Amino acid sequence: MFKRLYPKHFVASIYDIDLEMLKRNGVKAILTDLDNTLVAWDIADAPDELVSWLDMVNNQYGFDVIIVSNNNGDRVKKFADPLGLHYIAPARKPLPIGFKRALTEFGYHAKEVVFLGDQLFTDVLGANSVGIEVIHVQPVVKTDGVVTKFNRLMERLVFRRMKRKGIYKLTQRVKEEPETEKRQVESLRQDKQQ
């Protein structure tokens, strides 16, 4: 029952994704959530860092990028159009419909794509249920809508389980500030004590 909530990989941000590895594994397109995965949920336009990353993903690696978002079509269109990205919205994740539409509309098999998302109960559950591998991205910001807040609570339980089972291995290339590291070690200790 829990397995469908487990991502294949965990990264701190999209910028930590090993694109070379995806290429080697035959990935042709990147399907991705928008809010809190690519940018904070209240950010309307792509920051420069994201624009250059997308440019590298498209032009250097040749990956197609398709946004699959539960947000309304208007928000997603305004974000995606200036970047020339395809999108499916509202996708109604975790239902399979949006993922399947992305695959059929753009002509990909589930094994030829990966999904990037920040939520276990929408992104990960939905993509896994149609056989798409998921890379979990830590949410860009911690603030969220009310529904998401409840999901985050449930997610914490699943994350604890994944940590216990040794499934959770975070890829993070950016060097942490020593102080942040200390805080993380402390919170891990607290987790263990509970």
Ligand SMILES: [Mg+2]
């Ligand atoms: Mg999201």
